[in-house]
Amino acid sequence: MRVLKFGGTSVGKPERMKHIAKLINDGVEKIVVLSAVSGTTNSLVEIHTAYKKEGKKAAHKLIEKLEASYYPFIEQLYAKNSSIKKAKKLIGEVFDLLRSFKSKNFSEADAKIILAQGELISTHLFLYYTQEIGLNATLIPALDFMKTTDGEPDLKYIAKKLRKTLVKSGKHQLYITQGYICMNDKEEIDNLRRGGSDYTATLIGGALPATEIQIWTDIDGMHNTDPRVVKDTFPIHELSFEEAAELAYFGAKILHPSCVLPAQKSGVPVKLLNTMEPKAKGTVISEVVTRTPQRVKAIAAKDDITAIKIRSSRMLNAYGFLKKIFEVFEEFQTSIDMVVTSEVAVSLTIDDNTKLKAIVKALKKFAEVEVDKGQTIICVAGEFKHTEAGIAAKVINTLTKIPIRMISSGGSRSNISILVDSKYKVKAMNALNEGLFGDILKKKRAKA
Numbered sequence: 001m002r003v004l005k006f007g008g009t010s011v012g013k014p015e016r017m018k019h020i021a022k023l024i025n026d027g028v029e030k031i032v033v034l035s036a037v038s039g040t041t042n043s044l045v046e047i048h049t050a051y052k053k054e055g056k057k058a059a060h061k062l063i064e065k066l067e068a069s070y071y072p073f074i075e076q077l078y079a080k081n082s083s084i085k086k087a088k089k090l091i092g093e094v095f096d097l098l099r100s101f102k103s104k105n106f107s108e109a110d111a112k113i114i115l116a117q118g119e120l121i122s123t124h125l126f127l128y129y130t131q132e133i134g135l136n137a138t139l140i141p142a143l144d145f146m147k148t149t150d151g152e153p154d155l156k157y158i159a160k161k162l163r164k165t166l167v168k169s170g171k172h173q174l175y176i177t178q179g180y181i182c183m184n185d186k187e188e189i190d191n192l193r194r195g196g197s198d199y200t201a202t203l204i205g206g207a208l209p210a211t212e213i214q215i216w217t218d219i220d221g222m223h224n225t226d227p228r229v230v231k232d233t234f235p236i237h238e239l240s241f242e243e244a245a246e247l248a249y250f251g252a253k254i255l256h257p258s259c260v261l262p263a264q265k266s267g268v269p270v271k272l273l274n275t276m277e278p279k280a281k282g283t284v285i286s287e288v289v290t291r292t293p294q295r296v297k298a299i300a301a302k303d304d305i306t307a308i309k310i311r312s313s314r315m316l317n318a319y320g321f322l323k324k325i326f327e328v329f330e331e332f333q334t335s336i337d338m339v340v341t342s343e344v345a346v347s348l349t350i351d352d353n354t355k356l357k358a359i360v361k362a363l364k365k366f367a368e369v370e371v372d373k374g375q376t377i378i379c380v381a382g383e384f385k386h387t388e389a390g391i392a393a394k395v396i397n398t399l400t401k402i403p404i405r406m407i408s409s410g411g412s413r414s415n416i417s418i419l420v421d422s423k424y425k426v427k428a429m430n431a432l433n434e435g436l437f438g439d440i441l442k443k444k445r446a447k448a
């Protein structure tokens, strides 16, 4: 069994839905995971924020606008009146539900019900289309098998319930399901956080286990750096699970930060493919990567980072200092990304400021604390052996004009991380691109 995930732009227009229906119609059995139509989840975020902050009237205005965008979509998607009727009924029901919330006492659980509607709409619209054109398709509701416990996917539950759901649904060629949405251990509708459809696909692929997981998006695979920040980039055809996980975690938006792990655990290769250019090679993420002379593979960046410098008031040789620091972060359930230590001070970074005030207060009981918000971690991923000379030097040499706040190397074989003030991000990313990939870029430019 294969698992294919199509992102927001891949289902974002009626013609795109028709296109992917063609793409998957090759007679082979598969699970198809869909995101919401592009823009819908953002609108749903605006809607629940409006309910919370501005009131029912503002929320209803946004709901009306989103609803209106679906009617022409439906008219263009289907040829048969019966399909149009079915789809309109669905849209009517979903938008009536969206209108049914009250601003007073609006809860987090309400917000999550609202956020789930995007994937519920896209999968139903796509199911009706595949049925209209005669494909043997069925819907397997993600809420029947996708579950989190303590905020993390419950792998055992997912594997067991997924199998049961598949058996119950009978034999089909296409099993369509929702990305992103799940139930939590309070029996409420929840989600796997933004971009979570990738995670759904790898959780399903890992649980089966599938022969392959394909993530279809709007670009021909993982590029050597973020194409939204750097103009001249190129696709990387092979990545190890470890490299891909580092890149995803450190900001490569093409993959959800946690989605590599379930595939890696089960050893299921993940392919990143382009819906608009299905013949393009894309990227294969797997355990075995043929050695390429290119040691540095890619660069990613993660914004909204806070750096915390903690200086011991007792200074040199104070053992137990690191333990005390980490205990504070454990107490406030805040994970640390980068850590750099010197004899008298520790600098570290976090990406979640929710508990920052309390953390600083607790640290100040035994240390001097400095906080810098608005930082960016730039992650250089590749295959770095501690026995090989020159890689860290090359990275630093390309950044001679950028003030580096922190640098961390040697923590893993696949990552060198640099922390800079976010105002230097674009300059630093471009400098690293030219400095680390200059030869490839030269060849690419000569060809063009």
Ligand code: ADP
Pocket (backbone or CB within 6 Å): 006, 007, 008, 009, 010, 035, 195, 216, 217, 218, 219, 221, 222, 223, 224, 225, 226, 227, 228, 251, 252, 253, 254, 255, 299, 300
């Ligand atoms: P989808 O809706 O299909 O999940 P996303 O927008 O989440 O698509 O992810 C694809 C986008 O990720 C690309 O259009 C690109 O702008 C962005 N991106 C960021 N970093 C990279 C990278 N290193 N390689 C490829 N795409 C990247």
Ligand code: ASP
Pocket (backbone or CB within 6 Å): 007, 008, 035, 036, 041, 042, 118, 179, 180, 193, 194, 195, 196, 197, 198
């Ligand atoms: N629709 C969700 C989002 O926009 C999940 C996804 O697209 O992966 O974040």
Ligand code: MG
Pocket (backbone or CB within 6 Å): 007, 195, 198, 253, 254, 255, 256
């Ligand atoms: Mg995505």
